[in-house]
Each structure stands twice: as structure tokens, then as C-alpha cells.
Amino acid sequence: MLEICKICKTPSQEIFKAKILSKYDVSYFYCNSCGFLQTEEPYWLEESYKASITTSDTGGLLRSLALAETCSLLIYFIFDKNARYLDFAGGYGIFTRRMRDIGFDFYWQDRYTPNLLAKGFEYTEDVGPVELVTSFESFEHFSDPIGEIEAMLSLSRNILFTTELLSYPVPQPKEWHYYGLHHGQHISFFSDRTLRFIADIYGLKLYSVHPVHILTEKSLNPVRLKLLLRLRRFGLFFYVKKNMKSRTVADSNELAGRSCC
Numbered sequence: 001m002l003e004i005c006k007i008c009k010t011p012s013q014e015i016f017k018a019k020i021l022s023k024y025d026v027s028y029f030y031c032n033s034c035g036f037l038q039t040e041e042p043y044w045l046e047e048s049y050k051a052s053i054t055t056s057d058t059g060g061l062l063r064s065l066a067l068a069e070t071c072s073l074l075i076y077f078i079f080d081k082n083a084r085y086l087d088f089a090g091g092y093g094i095f096t097r098r099m100r101d102i103g104f105d106f107y108w109q110d111r112y113t114p115n116l117l118a119k120g121f122e123y124t125e126d127v128g129p130v131e132l133v134t135s136f137e138s139f140e141h142f143s144d145p146i147g148e149i150e151a152m153l154s155l156s157r158n159i160l161f162t163t164e165l166l167s168y169p170v171p172q173p174k175e176w177h178y179y180g181l182h183h184g185q186h187i188s189f190f191s192d193r194t195l196r197f198i199a200d201i202y203g204l205k206l207y208s209v210h211p212v213h214i215l216t217e218k219s220l221n222p223v224r225l226k227l228l229l230r231l232r233r234f235g236l237f238f239y240v241k242k243n244m245k246s247r248t249v250a251d252s253n254e255l256a257g258r259s260c261c
């Protein structure tokens with residue numbers, strides 16, 4: 001069986017079937033041309049998203065807090081720290097709220113999950129273009145990856161994201177937890193080659209420094225990037241936090257002002 005690769009539009013070959021949600025036998029198609037793996041057209045997503053953030057994902061809070069530190073360093077030292085930012089597919093708003101608490105002007109967007117913690121800072125057209133779009137653990141959920149990436153690129157030519165990379169040879173269903181067979185929400189799997197292909201399509205550069213990938217128009221120094229992230233563990237984040245002005249109180253005042261009039 002063949003399907004057209006959602007990234008490079010060449011034929012992809014079925015490489016295995018796996019059981020999703022303990023009941024659907026789903027085919028997985030691998031593209032030799034760009035190294036992208038996709039499931040067959042996902043008809044089970046409504047069931048998968050009954051609880052849009054999976055109940056077994058206990059690491060969500062810790063991950064958001066650690067990523068907030070990582071992103072603070074990258075934004076402070078590489079991007080414009082006074083610009084606006086968007087967390088695309090931002091879940092409950094933990095990351096957006098945390099970034100605002102640190103002092104960065106972050107906004108939230110998500111079509112599937114309610115905004116619980118960053119209320120009042122939903123992204124609208126009025127916010128305008130942003131310096132950088134962040135998006136964590138979302139790429140593997142995209143049923144139209146190119147459409148989603150282009151939606152992000154229409155707001156910024158810099159995207160910082162996380163998704164676990166597909167290795168080669170492609171792991172069998174039982175060999176990689178990231179297939180997420182029990183919840184069925186992971187339907188797009190990117191290899192390093194796929195990300196490079198995407199970067200080339202849009203004339204961007206790709207930098208991968210665990211755990212983040214950055215698609216950007218900027219030329220970055222990979223050694224400096226690695227060093228920055230390593231220094232997070234040695235207190236550099238606290239330097240950044242000290243030099244930023246937290247928005248916690250100002251946001252509260254602003255929201256109170258909005259609701260009173």
C-alpha cells in the first residue's frame with residue numbers, strides 16, 4: 001500500500017500496522033525521500049481527544065517549567081526579549097503563564113484544549129506578528145503538518161518546538177513509546193532528515209539542541225546554543241529572571257481593569 005507523504009508529497013510505503021486505542025489496526029507509512037512517518041488518515045481522533053491532554057501524561061507540569069527556563073535563556077540571549085511571543089497549541093496555558101511570570105510577553109493559542117492558566121492572553125490578530133512561535137509536543141499530533149507549520153510561519157519566521165525524533169531504522173511499534181498507541185494522538189513522526197527538508201522548503205535554518213528544535217531565519221552558533229542550555233543547570237536562568245520584570249502583578253491589574261469596565 002502507498003500513501004502520499006504529507007511533507008514532501010512523494011509516495012510513502014506501508015511499513016507496519018499497529019493497534020491504536022486497543023482496537024484499530026492502523027497502517028504506518030514511511031517516506032524514503034524525507035524520512036517522515038505518518039499513520040493512515042486518522043479517523044479515530046475524536047475518540048483519542050475525549051481528554052485532549054492524555055491522562056497518563058504526568059510529566060506535563062515539570063516539562064513546561066523546565067522548557068520555560070530553557071526558552072527564557074534562548075529568548076534573552078538570542079531573540080528580542082521585549083517582543084511578543086506565541087505558544088502555539090499551548091495546552092492549559094501553563095507555559096504561557098510561566099513565561100509571563102518571568103517577564104516575557106507571551107500569548108496562548110490552542111484549538112483543542114481550554115486555556116486555564118493564561119486567561120486574558122489568548123492570541124488574536126490584534127497581537128500581530130510575533131518574534132518567535134513556540135510549540136511543545138504538538139508536531140506529532142498534526143494531521144496537516146505543512147498547514148500547521150505555515151500557520152506558524154505566517155506569524156513568525158522563527159519556530160522553537162519539541163518533538164521526539166524518529167530514528168532509523170524505524171522502530172517497531174513495541175520499540176518506541178512515542179507512537180502513543182494507547183491514546184492514538186500521535187500520527188506524525190519527524191526524523192532529523194524531515195526537519196531539514198522542512199527548513200529547506202522555507203529557506204530556514206534548523207538547529208536541534210536537546211530537547212528543542214529551532215527553525216529560524218537567524219544564523220545561530222551551535223556551540224553557543226549548546227553552552228547556553230548547559231548553563232541553565234548552573235544558574236544562568238536565575239540571572240535572566242533577575243534581569244526581567246515579572247508580569248504577574250501587572251497582568252492581574254490589567255485583567256481586573258478589563259473586567260471592571
Ligand SMILES: [Zn+2]
Pocket residue numbers: 005006007008009010031032033034035036
Ligand atoms: Zn516525504
